Amino acid sequence: MEIKEFLIEDNYEDIRLDVFLTDHLEGKSRAYIQGLIEKEEVKVNDKIRKSNYKLKKGDRISLSIPEPISLDVEAEEIPIEILYEDSDVIVINKSQGMVVHPAPGNYSGTLVNALLYHCKDLSGINGITRPGIVHRIDKDTSGVLVVAKNDNAHNKLAEQLKNHSMTxxxxxxxxxxxxxxxxxxxxxxxxxxxxxxxxxxxxxxxxxxxxxxxxxxxxxxxxxxxxxxxxxxxxxxxxxxxxxxxxxxxxxxxxxxxxxxxxxxxxxxKKLGFIHPSTEEYMEFDTELPKYxxxxxxxxxx
Missing domain, CATH: 3.30.2350.10 (Pseudouridine synthase)
Structure with missing residues (x-):
């Protein structure tokens, strides 16, 4: 566990907590920082604060960064229903019961394992356990989701999620x-x-x-x-x-x-729609209700 501390000077007043930490922790995404804050690994003046907390001069930030887990996520020959694929994206109709990505205690049989067998070129933004995963659906929820095959596609799809323009x-x-x-x-x-x-x-x-x-x-x-x-x-x-x-x-x-x-x-x-990262054309996929x-x-x- 790595412990880091920061003392806020007046030039960082009114900056959001998650924005400040993203700028000051090299190699850590804003989503990762927000995850640490949500898990209460970040404190300001020994108190738990939310991501949107506005910093004040003299604030003392302390945070605990967990040691990275060394994982080797293996490709597995698992059948998946591919609705569409090109050099930027893969659109999947996920079956009920399939976990989207590996997590502690569940490192095989996931959609990511299946995708790694199907293709090697997946976005690396979310690291080794979640390559290409832009959004998730629960294990026991079935249906359509889009996976990014490169970082440019990932960023553009993530932006659509953020601004609520994805259907x-x-x-x-x-x-x-x-x-x-x-x-x-x-x-x-x-x-x-x-x-x-x-x-x-x-x-x-x-x-x-x-x-x-x-x-x-x-x-x-x-x-x-x-x-x-x-x-x-x-x-x-x-x-x-x-x-x-x-x-x-x-x-x-x-x-x-x-x-x-x-x-x-x-x-x-049932339905997923988004602006294609390269062509900038709107694409929509509508699936049938599954047998169950x-x-x-x-x-x-x-």
Whole structure:
């Protein structure tokens, strides 16, 4: 564990905490710094602060940088459904149950392992465990995501995510019958103060906005389309639970007693649209609901 400390001079007043650290820690991205702040590895005057904290003269910053984990992520011959590929991007329709990238305790069988077998030219911005990964979807969420094959493509796609111009539409089956035909959930999200595995609605959390529209009502369930404006961890799952309609099969935020023997939440990333990094043309990919999803819809229909 490496410990670093900084004392703020007057020429750095009113600079954001994450911006200052990104400028002063060589080789560390802003996303990496924000991750350290979120994990409470950064303190200002011995207090936990958020990324957007504005520095003041005399502030003393201390942070702990974990030792890098030496990993050798291996290419594995795992079948994946490729919707589109060129020299800049690969668009994948991920199956339910597949983890997107390796993490402690889970270094094989991921989408990254499969991609490394399929092609060697992936963006290196996110390091050895997450090459090319611009955005993620949960292990038990199926659907479409785009992977960058070079750093230029990665930066341009990441910028679209940041400015909310990327189209991301999900389909979810939720508990209960929703009264509203459509609406917007604007509720900030952050790490649960007690259960650190969970995300929860917090007043001091990060801005999170989900637009929803009812597709069909069943007896006891509702099929909804959710359009992401922001893309926080577990956003749709937490937002729908927050308004009293958790996702069917959700093992973390759903009902303890489940009607169906499911492997995870009923959530599919159905549509993805973005501006191509090189051609600057808008591309959109729309996928069918997978078999596991259709099977449950047939059951609730009957």
């Amino acid at each position: 991301r539409v999900y389909v979810a089956l939720v508990e209960g019958i929703m009264k509203e035909d459509e609406g917007t959930i604007n509720a900030p999200l952050g790490r649960h103060p007690v259960d650190r595995i969970k995300i929860s609605v917090l007043k001091e959390g990060r801005n999170a906005v989900t637009h929803f529209k009812v597709v069909r009502r069943y007896e006891g369930n509702t099929l909804v389309e959710c359009r992401l404006e922001t893309g926080r961890t577990h956003q749709i799952r937490v937002h729908m639970a927050h308004i009293g309609h958790p996702l069917v099969g959700d093992p973390v935020y759903g009902y303890k007693k489940q009607k169906f023997n499911l492997k995870g939440q009923m959530l599919h990333a 999803f259709k099977k449950i819809l047939d059951i609730v229909e009957k």
